[in-house]
Amino acid sequence: EAEVAQSPRYKITEKSQAVAFWCDPISGHATLYWYRQILGQGPELLVQFQDESVVDDSQLPKDRFSAERLKGVDSTLKIQPAELGDSAMYLCASSFGGLGEKLFFGSGTQLSVL
């Protein structure tokens, strides 16, 4: 069964350092999402792409976070500089069309900022 791939699985960094997460969605899925999940809470949308275009990045802290999906396939989420409060699970998801469809999630990247 096709899956959303994410790497790394775990990342430990010191504050003020730069970190990057990678996601490869299910083949053929046009829409890609990055969510942040704090322990004990539901996922919060950071950014949503339709192909290579950003559909919604209203909750993305643009002073330190950036995301790209240059060829409309895989995507990178970057944080620079990382802060203590960024410690969380970063989840990537994809969907076929993006309009009111179920999401397929990867296993996430667990980020710890020391």
Place this chain on the structure above:
Amino acid sequence: GESVGLHLPTLSVQEGDNSIINCAYSNSASDYFIWYKQESGKGPQFIIDIRSNMDKRQGQRVTVLLNKTVKHLSLQIAATQPGDSAVYFCAEVTGGFKTIFGAGTRLFVKA
């Protein structure tokens, strides 16, 4: 503002019993609702969905009920098994494309 919430943060049930997980939503314009299951160390996994033009949908051992009058959603799991132990999230889709998750309910299944 828009929000999706759950009545009970933790639910403990005996193996073999039925489980009911509840969810309240606030956006009456939401037209699509989804239940996800999240096991430890994994991403959320789709369980079942329902459109706003329906009030009930059944899957394998799971049933979702939607009451638009009181903006309430529930997930029923029949004959709960140890493998059902996880955190369950309801999510609503607003504006045709934005998925908003609730805080989640942790389900414990006692053997």
